Amino acid sequence: MTDFETYLQDYLQYVTVERGLSQNTRSSYQLDLTAFFKYLRAQEITSLDQVDRFVILAFLGDLEKAGKARNTVIRMVTSLRKFFQFAHRNQLVAVDPMLQVDPPKKGQYLPAVLSIEEVEMLLEAPDLTTNLGVRTRTMLEVMYATGMRVSELVNLTFDNLHLDLGLIQTVGKGDKERIIPIGDTAAMWLQRYLNDVRPLLGREQDPKVVFLNDHGHQLTRQGVWKIIKQLVAAVGITKDVSPHTLRHSFATHILENGADLRIVQELLGHADISTTQIYTHISNKRLAEVYERSHPRAQKN
Known part of the structure; x- marks a missing residue:
């Protein structure tokens, strides 16, 4: 060595x-x-x-x-x-x-965000006639409903779920714990998956982990990435989509619908609100795009 x-x-x-x-x-x-x-x-x-x-x-x-x-x-x-x-x-x-050595200045990076219509396309893409299709639909619903990081999703255990209260507990970066509300739709899919599918996937290898692959092992970040890439290609979305894209889309959509920036910071588990402010730039960019397309005198003749 x-x-x-x-x-x-x-x-x-x-x-x-x-x-x-x-x-x-x-x-x-x-x-x-x-x-x-x-x-x-x-x-x-x-x-x-x-x-x-x-x-x-x-x-x-x-x-x-x-x-x-x-x-x-x-x-x-x-x-x-x-x-x-x-x-x-x-x-x-x-x-x-x-x-x-001075740190280089951080570039202005606006992550890819799906429209609500594109999110719906992605959510409806899994084949619900199969157990893995129900698992995948549930996984996507939870990611979009909570804005969880993919690492948080794959590490979810039964102890983290408080569906009777409409809440999910997770541990993010820096081992920081937070409680996230989960909407009725995602909670319904979770309940369906836990009741009808999860017992069939689990073969005692990972008895406490919520999301499993077809071998009964804990789903990995790479596994989630591969699943999403396949679905994106299947539905014809041309944007560069990763598991993190659903997190970006979650934050952008709730901001566009009136959520306070501090609330979004808490939901995402950001230590610094400056990290969350990137989503205000996305919202402003989308607002400008809608204006350009919609206003009769916005475009040059």
Whole structure:
């Protein structure tokens, strides 16, 4: 094992044991740092003490030249900043090179949002004559009704469901727990799935998990992504749709129908309201599009 691999393993052990970070966050750090160490080896850099701000800036420049998204570069900077803080505290480097690297400005990113009609098309796409079709319809109804992250959805357990109260309990980023209302329609589908389908899918492998695949195992994030991509293609939606798109659509639609931004922040589990404000930009953009299409004097003759 090389020094870089040892440093990576020590760091991942630290964020797991001492900081208690989620598996998703640990995986992101591992992916980013593996790419960085690969770059260092390609540059024949064999020691962390050889890394200065110019090495890091050259690495980030290579990422941008390779066409990496701005948010990917920002995430890389965060990963490197956290790692070198750890390295400096543990005397692996004499000077933290990230102290001289400014974070890149976050790009204005408006996520894809489905119209209400497109959401209806997607919800009605599963084949309800099959058990998996009922499961998929239920899964989509819950995602759109609650705005849950896909990681929260696949980790739902029976203990999280309080359907008699119209509520779902979930744990989001940073192990932050929140209670989300669930509408009558999604609750009805959940009840149908739990009564008629879930007992047939479960083969005792995951007795507490709500959503299972056809092998009786816990449904994965990748599994949900694959299911949604297949349905989107089947109904002819041309937008770039992912599981997160239903979360974006949930937030945008309730804002457009008069929900307060602070309420949306709580429903989505955002720590900072500035994260939620992206949806006001989406609403304003959609408003402008409707105006351009609808007003008789909005378009040039």
